[in-house]
Amino acid sequence: MHTILRVRRFNPESPNPAPYDQEYVLDLEPSETVLDGLLKIRETVDDSLTLRCSCRGAICGSCGMRINGHAMLACKTKIVTVAPHGGLIRVEPMSNMPVIKDLVTDMEPFWQKIRQVEPWLQPEGPPPETEYVVPQAAMQHLTGVMACIMCGVCVSDCTVWEVDSTFLGPAALAKAYRFVADPRDAATMRRLLALNQPTGMWDCTRCMECVEVCPKHVAPMDRIMALRAKGMSARVPSTCGSRHAEVFTDIIRQKGRLDEPLLAVKTLGLRNWGRLLSMLPLAIQSFIHRKLPPSGPLHRAIPGIRSIRRIFARVEKRS
């Protein structure tokens, strides 16, 4: 199949280092991978093309790159899935980390966040004489997160990391969940308190990019949501994030639908004068544009609210 790989190149040792695109025309089988194509280029056309790979089987996690705008493993991405009829395929280094050369990125920011969540087991007391005994289901539940191969693909496409590199990020937060949910670990509360800080579990915007791109189905965002739920039930100090979830749920219980001004005020907190005042111009702006929604007693519950409240009671009793 006639394929054009348009590769983003960068050579820090060139006289004027700046990224540029270079196109390579190749004949590839639909079942070949993007990595096959890049290696073909390196072996037969241009041996200066720099990339990282090892296992060629989606295990080592070293070939993460952006293909047609989304991060993925080049060795797991077949030509037919990104260019079903051949033609142009764009290949760029991963985002959100510095580029060392061509398609090779510096993973240090990634590893730094992983280290930050203390990714090792911290049990309490003397170790048992034989092995730790844990319920099978508890460990089975964790196999999904343990499948992470540390490829950095989720971090590349994370929308929060893009604007704020202090964010812990999807991979580290998923790793944190792996230990928070491990029945053998005794540092749960300390971990949750650390994750409750700014740049931690509440800073994720739930964009689902990491869920979509992760080649190992780790679903980092789902783990972040699970961390939040664990944090709330462990009663870590409330944040705007946790109050938002608690107040939102309460409003739906009371009214069946959202009372937006009430949600904003209660989330920020009645004593949070600075933030509340900063919201005032927005309320005035909405009022002038005739779009300030009714709130409090002026905002009525949906017809059928009794049914909603009964459902709440029943589900909450079960869990």
Next chain:
Amino acid sequence: MKYAFFPGCVAKGACPELYQSMMAVYPRLGIELEEMHTASCTGAGVLQEKNVQLGDVLNARTFALAEQRGLPIMTICSTCQGVMSQANARLTADARYLDEVNHILAEEGLTYSGSVQVKHFLWILLEDFGEDRLRSALTQPLQGLRAAPFYGCYLQRPTEALQFDRYPGRAAALERVMEIVGVDVVDFPGKTRCCGFPILTINERNSMSMVAMHTSEAKRHGADIMVTPCPLCHLNLDGMQRRAAHQQKTKIDLPILHLPQLLGLAMGLSPRALGLTRNIVSPDSALAKLGITV
């Protein structure tokens, strides 16, 4: 074509112009709507942070109500659509889970069989209504206007729950409808990214960075307006745009239109009838390009 209409909280709350424009537009398409007044909020992914099953039961209740009427559901919010699609995927993938949920619903005299189709208005336009009929419903092609699409995360991901494999047109549905409407579609990398609304209270700085980044980028690519099928994106991209511009020490001024507002203009409806005076960033100069005055 008849649908059980699920407007969502925001179209009936902080974005009344979305509801208003939808009400103005749908009769001209010959679509019939029965509004679901007794349906609850979907949970918007927020209630699900506390309790996923609670969200699934509330959505199963809404699906059961639509099933009773024998109608598919129409949404006009990317978030409502995504959350309902995810709930529906979980409920229909696992018969035991569906049984469990139905057990909770039984006392309300409701049961969900798993058959309901939930579709965003955007998808309905292409999948049910069809491009040809849509074209013939438009009387005033919006030529000469450059418009950037902005989807909202929930209408793009996760692709499995949104059934992109079964409906491949969904990935670029917004651009398709915009082309039919006659505008020049301005492509830019941010169109499928996050508007930042979910973290507005927890981290306003990051949220505003996202607003500024996407709106400025669209402008740099030449956009006169931006169009979105998501009222939550609209709240941030339109309502918070000035604050975002202030934070980045720049000027942006990119009008953000709801999808039905754009369609309404192409049907020759007046800006007032479409609630365009309620948009925070004034669309006047963009409309002037079309020879429309407010």
